[in-house]
Amino acid sequence: MHFRFSSFSDFMTMSGHGIYVWSAFFVVVASIAGLLIFSVAKRKKIKHDIREYYRRVELASQNGGDE
Amino acid sequence: MSLIQLPSLRSALRATFVRELRIAGRNLAELANPWIFFIAVTLFVPLGLSAESKVLSVFGGGLVWILALLSVLLSLERIFQRDYDNGSLEQSILSGQPMYWLVSVKVFAHWCLTGLPLALLSPLLATMFAVPLKGWLALFLSLLFGGLAMSYVGALGAAMTVALRRGGLLISLIIIPFYLPLLIFGSEAVRSAQIGNPYVPHVMVLIAMAIFSVLFAPLAIGGALTVSMRE
Amino acid sequence: MAWQWFHQLGSPKWFYDKTGPWLPWIGCSAILLFAIGIVWGMGYAPAERLQGNSYRIMYVHFPASAVSLGGYYVMAIAGAVGLIWRIKMGFMVMKSAAMIGAVMTFLSLATGSIWAKPTWGAYWVWDARILFMLILLLLYIGIILLMETYRNQDSADFMVAILALVGTVLVPVIYKSVDWWYSLHQTASIKLTGKSAIDASMARPLIFTITSAYVAYAWFVIYNARTEVLFRERKTKWVKDLLAKG
Numbered sequence: 001m002h003f004r005f006s007s008f009s010d011f012m013t014m015s016g017h018g019i020y021v022w023s024a025f026f027v028v029v030a031s032i033a034g035l036l037i038f039s040v041a042k043r044k045k046i047k048h049d050i051r052e053y054y055r056r057v058e059l060a061s062q063n064g065g066d067e
Numbered sequence: 068m069s070l071i072q073l074p075s076l077r078s079a080l081r082a083t084f085v086r087e088l089r090i091a092g093r094n095l096a097e098l099a100n101p102w103i104f105f106i107a108v109t110l111f112v113p114l115g116l117s118a119e120s121k122v123l124s125v126f127g128g129g130l131v132w133i134l135a136l137l138s139v140l141l142s143l144e145r146i147f148q149r150d151y152d153n154g155s156l157e158q159s160i161l162s163g164q165p166m167y168w169l170v171s172v173k174v175f176a177h178w179c180l181t182g183l184p185l186a187l188l189s190p191l192l193a194t195m196f197a198v199p200l201k202g203w204l205a206l207f208l209s210l211l212f213g214g215l216a217m218s219y220v221g222a223l224g225a226a227m228t229v230a231l232r233r234g235g236l237l238i239s240l241i242i243i244p245f246y247l248p249l250l251i252f253g254s255e256a257v258r259s260a261q262i263g264n265p266y267v268p269h270v271m272v273l274i275a276m277a278i279f280s281v282l283f284a285p286l287a288i289g290g291a292l293t294v295s296m297r298e
Numbered sequence: 299m300a301w302q303w304f305h306q307l308g309s310p311k312w313f314y315d316k317t318g319p320w321l322p323w324i325g326c327s328a329i330l331l332f333a334i335g336i337v338w339g340m341g342y343a344p345a346e347r348l349q350g351n352s353y354r355i356m357y358v359h360f361p362a363s364a365v366s367l368g369g370y371y372v373m374a375i376a377g378a379v380g381l382i383w384r385i386k387m388g389f390m391v392m393k394s395a396a397m398i399g400a401v402m403t404f405l406s407l408a409t410g411s412i413w414a415k416p417t418w419g420a421y422w423v424w425d426a427r428i429l430f431m432l433i434l435l436l437l438y439i440g441i442i443l444l445m446e447t448y449r450n451q452d453s454a455d456f457m458v459a460i461l462a463l464v465g466t467v468l469v470p471v472i473y474k475s476v477d478w479w480y481s482l483h484q485t486a487s488i489k490l491t492g493k494s495a496i497d498a499s500m501a502r503p504l505i506f507t508i509t510s511a512y513v514a515y516a517w518f519v520i521y522n523a524r525t526e527v528l529f530r531e532r533k534t535k536w537v538k539d540l541l542a543k544g
Contacts, residue, residue: 047541237447
């Protein structure tokens with residue numbers, strides 16, 4: 001098994017089809033990265049929202065207690 | 068406490084069916100919408116595609132099928148909407164009669180008012196799209212049985228979205244993938260008949276699809292309607 | 299004993315606790331497998347006789363297609379589990395699977411379209427596979443829209459599960475119909491599934507990338523299902539304590 005391309009620039013251009021091969025590759029990488037960012041952000045937001053919810057519940061019960 | 072005597076299933080179903088037709092009769096404008104649409108949209112074809120008979124006859128059958136599908140899709144939103152809005156859907160669910168049969172009769176009535184008339188109108192459109200005489204029977208039969216499947220599968224989409232506002236577009240999105248096999252075999256039936264090949268096997272497939280939907284769709288439809296009531 | 303495991307999996311808290319430690323391993327495996335497959339496939343596999351080097355797109359295209367189709371069944375089975383055994387966890391997994399499945403289907407279409415240009419001369423050719431993937435994308439989108447439009451969580455779960463199940467029955471019918479149509483109307487020049495025999499030296503890196511796709515899929519489904527668990531169980535003590543800690 002050996003590296004099939006004569007040089008790095010040949011690897012980049014894939015003997016003419018480079019733009020297709022690499023755009024397909026980057027579309028995939030970009031989409032998965034986007035999905036990752038979306039998933040992480042969503043989790044962060046949910047955790048934040050839940051913490052906020054409990055914080056307000058705490059505050060409400062404290063104020064309620066005062067009265 | 069006395070047991071409530073339920074009316075017989077048969078009379079309940081007959082009553083449901085008659086009711087559907089009566090309501091349809093009272094709202095002729097609404098009823099005729101799919102039929103008029105079916106005919107009116109033919110105007111798009113000569114202007115948008117081609118006015119030449121030779122060109123049209125190549126895919127005329129498929130074109131009629133597409134227009135039929137669109138017309139039925141248009142009519143789906145209303146299958147359950149009125150009943151949902153005025154509470155009679157809830158009454159049906161509570162009536163004690165099996166949902167499966169009530170649903171099936173209701174959808175069958177829908178077919179009588181859409182698929183069936185469209186199949187009957189098909190010779191008219193076949194003429195407009197230069198479909199040769201050889202293809203007319205195939206067109207009629209395929210639309211007849213395909214229409215039955217269209218109503219039953221489409222009703223499932225309608226049942227899933229009845230509780231949502233603006234469910235109309237969502238119905239189309241959900242149902243179109245399921246309509247594709249019908250379109251494939253329907254248009255192929257006409258194409259085969261046009262060139263003199265046997266088309267009955269294609270119609271047979273459509274009949275099988277129709278039987279399958281008539282048997283099983285009401286199960287899912289009943290479930291979806293019950294859930295929709297909770298909304 | 300097996301049933302006990304199955305029912306335990308249905309408890310959201312159990313699922314959350316158990317799958318947490320798994321995620322880093324799954325994630326790293328996916329990345330590793332992908333890296334191996336891509337480097338091997340892009341650089342070391344031989345050029346194809348007819349297509350030259352453009353065939354290398356298959357190293358991302360096939361995985362996306364495989365996962366999108368397989369993922370549909372994951373989604374439907376999860377929905378069935380929720381529907382039949384009333385295990386809420388099933389619905390949470392189904393929801394996750396819908397989103398990732400849709401993205402994978404989109405990728406299959408995008409990479410397929412890019413591949414079509416050098417191979418057949420146009421970005422969009424109505425070949426059976428592309429058509430079928432588009433249908434699948436519409437099914438996924440319909441499910442996601444249905445999920446988002448219902449305000450009541452239980453109604454949404456139920457409806458989407460029904461739709462996914464109906465789809466499961468009909469997807470093979472749709473596939474067969476489209477396939478049959480193409481067998482009648484296919485032009486000789488465009489041999490769609492003419493993937494003839496893929497040479498073994500080309501197929502080996504493909505195994506890596508396909509596997510990496512499934513593993514990545516699993517990672518995303520588990521990760522997003524865990525987020526869904528937190529959300530749905532937000533009013534329970536264990537979530538409260540968990541979030542209070544860190």
